[in-house]
Amino acid sequence: MTTSEITHYTPDVLVTGAKTLADVNTDIAAPLERFPGKIWWICFGVALGCFGIGAGLATKMFMTGLGVLGLNEPNGWGVFIINFVFWVGIGHAGTLISAILFLFRQKWRTAINRAAEAMTIFAVMTALLFPVIHTGRPWYAVFWLIPYPNQRDLWVNFRSPLIWDVFAVGTYFTISLVFWYIGLVPDLASIRDRAKHKLRKFIYTILSLGWRGSNKNWSHYESAYLLFAGLSTPLVLSVHSVVSFDFAVSSVPGWHTTIFPPYFVAGAIFSGFAMVVTLLVITREVFGLKNYITIGHLEKMNKIIMATGLMVGYAYACEFFIAWYSGSSFEKFAFVNRAFGPYWWAYWIMAVCNVLVPQVFWFKKARTSIPVMFVVALFVNIGMWFERFVIVVTSLHRDFLPSSWRYYVPTLFDWGITLGSFGWFFIWFLLFVRFLPVIAMSEIKGVIKEGGAS
Amino acid sequence: MNSGKNFAGVIGFFDEPRALLEATRQVRDANFARFDSFTPYPVHGMDAAQGIKRSRIPYVTFVAGLCGFLFAFWFQYWTMAVDWPLNVGGKPFNSWPAFVPVMFELTVLVAGLSTLVAMLYFNRLPNVFRRGFDPSITRDRFALLIEPPASEKEATEFLEQIGAKEVRAVYAQGWFE
Numbered sequence: 325m326t327t328s329e330i331t332h333y334t335p336d337v338l339v340t341g342a343k344t345l346a347d348v349n350t351d352i353a354a355p356l357e358r359f360p361g362k363i364w365w366i367c368f369g370v371a372l373g374c375f376g377i378g379a380g381l382a383t384k385m386f387m388t389g390l391g392v393l394g395l396n397e398p399n400g401w402g403v404f405i406i407n408f409v410f411w412v413g414i415g416h417a418g419t420l421i422s423a424i425l426f427l428f429r430q431k432w433r434t435a436i437n438r439a440a441e442a443m444t445i446f447a448v449m450t451a452l453l454f455p456v457i458h459t460g461r462p463w464y465a466v467f468w469l470i471p472y473p474n475q476r477d478l479w480v481n482f483r484s485p486l487i488w489d490v491f492a493v494g495t496y497f498t499i500s501l502v503f504w505y506i507g508l509v510p511d512l513a514s515i516r517d518r519a520k521h522k523l524r525k526f527i528y529t530i531l532s533l534g535w536r537g538s539n540k541n542w543s544h545y546e547s548a549y550l551l552f553a554g555l556s557t558p559l560v561l562s563v564h565s566v567v568s569f570d571f572a573v574s575s576v577p578g579w580h581t582t583i584f585p586p587y588f589v590a591g592a593i594f595s596g597f598a599m600v601v602t603l604l605v606i607t608r609e610v611f612g613l614k615n616y617i618t619i620g621h622l623e624k625m626n627k628i629i630m631a632t633g634l635m636v637g638y639a640y641a642c643e644f645f646i647a648w649y650s651g652s653s654f655e656k657f658a659f660v661n662r663a664f665g666p667y668w669w670a671y672w673i674m675a676v677c678n679v680l681v682p683q684v685f686w687f688k689k690a691r692t693s694i695p696v697m698f699v700v701a702l703f704v705n706i707g708m709w710f711e712r713f714v715i716v717v718t719s720l721h722r723d724f725l726p727s728s729w730r731y732y733v734p735t736l737f738d739w740g741i742t743l744g745s746f747g748w749f750f751i752w753f754l755l756f757v758r759f760l761p762v763i764a765m766s767e768i769k770g771v772i773k774e775g776g777a778s
Numbered sequence: 779m780n781s782g783k784n785f786a787g788v789i790g791f792f793d794e795p796r797a798l799l800e801a802t803r804q805v806r807d808a809n810f811a812r813f814d815s816f817t818p819y820p821v822h823g824m825d826a827a828q829g830i831k832r833s834r835i836p837y838v839t840f841v842a843g844l845c846g847f848l849f850a851f852w853f854q855y856w857t858m859a860v861d862w863p864l865n866v867g868g869k870p871f872n873s874w875p876a877f878v879p880v881m882f883e884l885t886v887l888v889a890g891l892s893t894l895v896a897m898l899y900f901n902r903l904p905n906v907f908r909r910g911f912d913p914s915i916t917r918d919r920f921a922l923l924i925e926p927p928a929s930e931k932e933a934t935e936f937l938e939q940i941g942a943k944e945v946r947a948v949y950a951q952g953w954f955e
Contacts, residue, residue, distance in 0.1 A: 345818060480857075502891070514818075
């Protein structure tokens with residue numbers, strides 16, 4: 325390697341505190357080897373409780389029927405679909421960090437990619453719950469969704485966006501999981517080699533697949549990793565595009581627009597980064613990883629939040645322009661109704677949280693302040709949930725026939741199961757921070773050495 | 779100690795990746811038939827120093843991706859137009875633009891899973907019966923292993939001469955290759 329290549333990266337930018345390679349192992353792996361602290365147990369208990377509420381209500385829903393939800397004509401879709409789109413969107417930031425920033429050689433991704441990818445996987449797992457329980461008979465759903473030779477002699481309809489969705493989200497989950505696991509293998513080997521307890525050693529020996537750090541292996545490993553990044557990049561852009569087709573391919577005013585795929589992808593990255601910031605601000609504090617996940621990292625993520633927030637704002641404006649420019653009275657009505665109809669409050673929560681609030685990130689002081697970014701990230705998460713609420717609910721509640729117009733109100737079951745989905749997500753995330761390294765140790769080591777004088 | 783037939787090579791440890799790179803070049807130039815380096819993270823330039831050819835995984839990925847693509851088209855065509863022709867909104871039975879999303883997804887899925895399998899196959903993983911040479915390799919040390927047919931004496935002397943900090947013979951354990 326030439327000197328000019330090395331000088332691009334200074335160690336104090338990516339990792340502060342003059343860490344050595346051995347420090348990386350100690351700082352990142354040690355928390356996994358201690359008995360979890362009080363904070364962890366409290367969080368885990370709360371997450372478990374929330375999930376319990378959701379699971380209880382879902383069970384009741386299966387026994388009674390979907391009538392317990394707020395759904396009724398013309399609102400065939402409600403909070404469950406909103407949650408599905410919300411959670412799939414959250415996942416996008418993880419893949420953007422792990423794949424797209426990797427292809428662009430953004431070295432700062434190394435500190436955050438592991439946690440963000442874990443978030444992706446858990447978010448997609450959460451998202452997948454919703455279309456399945458939305459069928460009301462989840463034990464049949466799997467048979468309806470997968471094309472396999474069956475006694476009915478029927479296949480799925482491949483011209484339906486809902487089937488594209490099954491393939492898109494299924495592929496996304498599988499590839500994200502594999503990508504994440506490949507990245508974990510060298511770190512799992514590190515933990516295996518540190519392990520003193522027999523059981524821990526055994527478990528991590530199995531998980532690390534027998535990795536020894538051989539350069540012949542690294543060579544194939546790096547090749548595979550690059551290919552996964554290359555495959556995941558179009559994949560992540562396709563997933564939310566396909567999710568948006570669920571709406572855009574229908575002929576409902578407010579849904580039937582060509583801007584949906586890029587608009588959904590930008591929104592997904594926007595909300596996903598907000599969730600990454602929320603999770604990492606807490607993680608770095610609780611696990612003492614401030615030298616690895618620095619203010620510099622968080623500032624870069626905040627810049628992405630602002631940039632994607634502006635894209636989303638542009639999409640909101642563009643939709644209105646096209647509704648007016650199209651000359652279609654139904655299209656015009658759908659959008660005026662969205663902003664000034666019965667659901668005006670949802671529209672303006674969305675607009676304020678997603679477009680107005682992130683503007684504080686024009687100022688470096690706001691971008692580098694932990695309390696400010698934490699609050700903004702929460703606003704963005706709320707705003708993005710309402711964006712999906714606005715899209716799903718306002719487009720449906722006043723259809724072509726005024727006699728069937730209605731005001732959709734989610735019920736206790738909708739809200740309780742939504743709460744349960746947060747519990748489910750945090751159960752997995754909390755288990756992740758206990759049992760797996762939250763930072764890619766082998767990648768951080770590469771960054772330290774490249775910058776350090778040796 | 780183990781008998782001679784389990785002898786798996788001589789390993790030398792270095793503290794710095796650059797020292798290892800230089801040592802690896804010397805081992806390669808000395809024409810040892812089999813050797814490998816062990817590092818906590820991928821060291822750039824190591825493939826060239828060791829004389830490793832570019833990984834063949836990209837070919838596997840490409841062919842697998844192509845198979846996924848073609849299979850997805852064939853399967854959708856066959857189910858929608860041949861086995862049970864389904865009229866949806868008067869569209870042609872072979873409405874290929876509607877098949878594109880699933881074709882793309884299966885391309886990525888098959889290519890990705892094949893990349894995983896190829897990576898594991900080329901790396902002879904998983905092999906959990908194999909032990910690491912030293913716990914420090916996954917932490918912060920860099921090692922060079924000279925494998926048979928080089929003799930223990932020959933390899934030890936060479937590694938000491940090129941500046942290894944610690945040199946010792948290693949023996950096969952389990953499914954050690």
